[in-house]
Amino acid sequence: MECIVCKFGGSSLATTGGIQQAASLLKQNPARRCIVLSAPGKAPGITIKVTDLLIAIVKKSLDNRNCSGEIEQVKQRYRDIYISLGVSGDTCENVLSDLDERLSFPRENRDKYRDWVVAAGEDLNARLFAHYLSAEGMTARYISPGDGGLFVTDTFGDAQPLPESSLNLASLKQTCSDTIVVFPGFYGITKSGDIATFSRGGSDLTGAILSDALNAVEYENWTDVDGIYCTNPKIVDSPMQISALTYKEMRELSYIGFNVFHEEAVRPAMDKKIPIRLRNTFNPDNPGTLIASRRLPSERDIVGIASGGGYASFNLQKFLMNREKGFGRRLLSIFEEMSLSYEHCPSGVDNISVILAQAQLTPEIVNTIIRRIEESLQPDEIKTEFGISLIAVVGEGLLHKIGVLAQTAHALADANVNIKMANQGSSEISMIFGIDASDEKRAVKALYNTFFR
Numbered sequence: 001m002e003c004i005v006c007k008f009g010g011s012s013l014a015t016t017g018g019i020q021q022a023a024s025l026l027k028q029n030p031a032r033r034c035i036v037l038s039a040p041g042k043a044p045g046i047t048i049k050v051t052d053l054l055i056a057i058v059k060k061s062l063d064n065r066n067c068s069g070e071i072e073q074v075k076q077r078y079r080d081i082y083i084s085l086g087v088s089g090d091t092c093e094n095v096l097s098d099l100d101e102r103l104s105f106p107r108e109n110r111d112k113y114r115d116w117v118v119a120a121g122e123d124l125n126a127r128l129f130a131h132y133l134s135a136e137g138m139t140a141r142y143i144s145p146g147d148g149g150l151f152v153t154d155t156f157g158d159a160q161p162l163p164e165s166s167l168n169l170a171s172l173k174q175t176c177s178d179t180i181v182v183f184p185g186f187y188g189i190t191k192s193g194d195i196a197t198f199s200r201g202g203s204d205l206t207g208a209i210l211s212d213a214l215n216a217v218e219y220e221n222w223t224d225v226d227g228i229y230c231t232n233p234k235i236v237d238s239p240m241q242i243s244a245l246t247y248k249e250m251r252e253l254s255y256i257g258f259n260v261f262h263e264e265a266v267r268p269a270m271d272k273k274i275p276i277r278l279r280n281t282f283n284p285d286n287p288g289t290l291i292a293s294r295r296l297p298s299e300r301d302i303v304g305i306a307s308g309g310g311y312a313s314f315n316l317q318k319f320l321m322n323r324e325k326g327f328g329r330r331l332l333s334i335f336e337e338m339s340l341s342y343e344h345c346p347s348g349v350d351n352i353s354v355i356l357a358q359a360q361l362t363p364e365i366v367n368t369i370i371r372r373i374e375e376s377l378q379p380d381e382i383k384t385e386f387g388i389s390l391i392a393v394v395g396e397g398l399l400h401k402i403g404v405l406a407q408t409a410h411a412l413a414d415a416n417v418n419i420k421m422a423n424q425g426s427s428e429i430s431m432i433f434g435i436d437a438s439d440e441k442r443a444v445k446a447l448y449n450t451f452f453r
């Protein structure tokens with residue numbers, strides 16, 4: 001039987017109406033056999049996500065501060081949603097008591113404790129949702145990552161799925177044939193039986209892992225927007241919706257700024273070429289945005305323009321640098337030894353820059369980097385720049401299209417934007433420019449007008 005895996009995000013599940021809508025979407029298409037749920041998120045009038053409340057609870061309880069108000073607030077969110085949907089008060093309280101149990105777990109390892117408590121957001125939701133589907137007369141079963149065998153590394157707060165998970169979860173195919181599998185997103189089980197969560201937004205990853213394991217015909221990712229827009233709607237008014245893009249294009253766009261879909265979630269679907277469709281729970285008539293291995297040549301060469309700020313650059317000059325063997329390796333090893341992750345390393349004849357996220361830096365770290373560079377590489381000059389924004393023009397069309405770089409440079413020049421750095425990798429599916437943060441919005445608007453209007 002064909003199986004569609006559906007993941008519903010927190011904004012889709014924040015209210016009784018959202019939950020009813022999710023159930024009705026399951027009823028509308030019998031191929032929707034597996035549903036992955038986030039914790040209830042924000043909605044009009046609801047200003048905090050359950051996950052954020054749980055994080056606040058963990059912080060307070062680790063500091064031995066009273067958090068009974070927040071605990072009650074979390075429980076009330078679920079009662080408000082499910083009791084009016086016909087889940088009995090007793091069932092609700094029974095499920096919610098699990099939160100108290102988690103809060104009494106040992107706290108020596110703070111990260112482990114955090115994950116046990118924070119994962120409750122998804123877990124309680126999945127259990128109550130399965131009760132609700134049963135009350136609606138649907139055959140549904142809650143399956144936890146422990147039951148299904150979704151094993152992950154014990155890197156709490158940033159767990160990675162272990163390879164055997166896919167094989168373990170494949171056995172759920174049988175269950176899916178006669179039951180809707182209701183699975184909590186965002187976490188897995190370590191080899192020692194602890195809960196470990198993915199990074200924030202990680203329910204997308206759970207959906208992708210299940211799509212891979214169940215060999216889904218499609219992975220539907222239901223959210224509160226119609227699809228992916230070709231640029232940031234906070235910068236350009238009502239930008240065009242992207243109808244289709246490739247996995248690689250999605251990866252490039254989510255690298256800077258496009259965070260509609262968790263960046264690690266592309267991989268499991270891409271490996272099996274499972275199409276991912278981002279859709280709006282509250283506007284299912286819109287076909288959404290398809291992410292697949294290929295798109296048609298008739299579609300645009302450029303699919304999107306992404307931008308993001310907060311980068312710093314270390315720019316080195318040294319006469320005859322090009323003849324000095326190992327210069328680049330020694331430079332990058334300084335960053336590696338200091339556990340700093342770099343983003344780009346554009347170079348010229350006698351100059352090279354290292355661009356990295358500024359959030360990793362402190363004045364002391366900057367000073368150490370400069371000192372180490374001087375000791376190891378004796379550059380003629382070393383300059384630092386902060387507050388750089390990166391802007392990416394992304395599209396598989398770049399591979400065979402002449403003049404896109406020229407068009408981009410023209411558009412930026414006309415908008416009076418100075419390009420500090422330009423980088424096009426060998427994959428030729430994105431061009432990345434470093435510009436002054438104060439130029440970012442102007443640059444995005446200019447490029448949108450050039451490629452999409």
Ligand code: ASP
Pocket residue numbers: 009010038039049051052121185186199200201202203204
């Ligand atoms: N609830 C978690 C978060 O807010 C995970 C998710 O929704 O994907 O990050």
